[in-house]
Amino acid sequence: MTDLVTLDEAKEYARVDGNTDDALIAMLIEAASDAVADYADGWNGTGDVPARIKLAVLVRVAAAYDKRETLNEAEGEHTLVLPYRTLDL
Template identity: 50%
Template sequence: MPNIVTLAEAKLFIRVLDDDEDTTIETMIAAATDAVCDVAQAWDGTGEPPARLKLAILSRVAIMFDTRNSLEPGIGEDRLLLPLRTVEL
């Protein structure tokens, strides 16, 4: 899966100015990307990622950063991702 959100974008979103937690934030980006892409299977990873996909990843990173003891998805995240979900019957 290509990089959907960069470290710089995530740090800007969560308002982190220093580099002390870069490794942790990069891990959060990777985990959030995996979790979001598990739901949003309709995007094949080519071309520009949908804005809703980027926002879902950034939101999940922000929640992980702010509440490091919780892995719950963001409020409203499902509304961003469900249009990109593939349902197999």
């Protein structure tokens, strides 16, 4: 899976200056991109990344960066991605 946001976008959103944590943030971007894409299974992954999906990744990255000791999902993340979710009954 391709990262859904750039390192610069994530650092700006999380208000991170400098490059000390770039490797950590890159790992968080990769994990968040995979998790959000798995949840937004109704989006085919082509074309520009929808703003809601991009924001969900940014929220997840910032939450994981700020609270590294937990694996909790970011608040509101699923609401952002819900229109891209396929629900099977």
